[in-house]
Amino acid sequence: MDVLVVDHPLAQTRLTAMRRTDTDSGVFRASLHELTTMVVYEAARLFAVEKYPIETPVAPTEGTRLANPPLIVPVLRAGLGMADAALALLPESSMGFVGLARDEETHEPRAYMESLPADLTGQPVLVLDPMLATGGSLLHCCRLLADRGCTDIIVCCVLAAPEGVERLKVSGLPLRLVTASIDQGLNEKAYIVPGLGDAGDRQFGGMRRF
Numbered sequence: 148m149d150v151l152v153v154d155h156p157l158a159q160t161r162l163t164a165m166r167r168t169d170t171d172s173g174v175f176r177a178s179l180h181e182l183t184t185m186v187v188y189e190a191a192r193l194f195a196v197e198k199y200p201i202e203t204p205v206a207p208t209e210g211t212r213l214a215n216p217p218l219i220v221p222v223l224r225a226g227l228g229m230a231d232a233a234l235a236l237l238p239e240s241s242m243g244f245v246g247l248a249r250d251e252e253t254h255e256p257r258a259y260m261e262s263l264p265a266d267l268t269g270q271p272v273l274v275l276d277p278m279l280a281t282g283g284s285l286l287h288c289c290r291l292l293a294d295r296g297c298t299d300i301i302v303c304c305v306l307a308a309p310e311g312v313e314r315l316k317v318s319g320l321p322l323r324l325v326t327a328s329i330d331q332g333l334n335e336k337a338y339i340v341p342g343l344g345d346a347g348d349r350q351f352g353g354m355r356r357f
């Protein structure tokens with residue numbers, strides 16, 4: 148599995164804002180929005196492009212367009228904060244949704260929503276979820292996509308734990324990963340260390356213990 152870490156200084160300043168405990172939810176959401184623009188911008192290097200004839204006011208030449216714009220799939224809730232920024236860069240894309248919530252005891256994802264096209268044969272998919280911790284949630288999401296015939300999945304996240312990266316790697320699923328950081332690991336509650344806490348709660352409210 149190809150893994151791309153977006154270590155650009157401007158990406159790292161947004162990530163730093165997201166990590167800080169004293170960052171309020173408004174700044175957290177704005178930082179996630181800006182960071183998503185950078186992560187998706189880098190991920191888009193992996194998209195196939197095609198040339199086509201265009202006219203400038205001066206002369207005919209060749210233009211570039213995406214050969215097959217990806218379906219964007221944010222994983223609710225936390226991935227919702229990445230959706231607008233991704234769609235702004237990819238205005239020709241459609242969007243599907245997957246809703247997952249991790250069980251606090253077992254750390255396994257519980258699915259509560261699935262809104263995806265029935266057939267994804269030949270359709271690249273860009274999955275958005277800021278956090279890759281144990282990998283259970285992104286694995287569940289990517290399996291839903293592969294079950295529908297998808298063979299080209301790019302996962303964009305903000306923070307990944309080595310445990311989750313490894314789980315995706317050995318899954319054999321057809322995916323590539325783009326992230327702003329690979330952190331140290333997971334704590335006993337399966338939160339990423341040093342991490343940023345619960346990305347859903349930090350955007351939308353809630354009181355979880357890490």
Ligand SMILES: O=P(O)(O)OC[C@H]1O[C@H](OP(=O)(O)OP(=O)(O)O)[C@H](O)[C@@H]1O
Binds near residue numbers: 222226249279283284
């Ligand atoms: O890799 P995993 O161990 O599965 O953990 C990562 C998942 O946990 C978070 O969602 P959460 O379940 O907290 O739901 P939320 O987005 O509604 O907060 C996060 O957004 C991922 O989906």
Ligand SMILES: O=c1cc[nH]c(=O)[nH]1
Binds near residue numbers: 280338345347
């Ligand atoms: O650190 C973590 C792990 C899972 N989900 C989060 O939001 N944060």
Ligand SMILES: [Mg+2]
Binds near residue numbers: 225345346347348
């Ligand atoms: Mg959460």
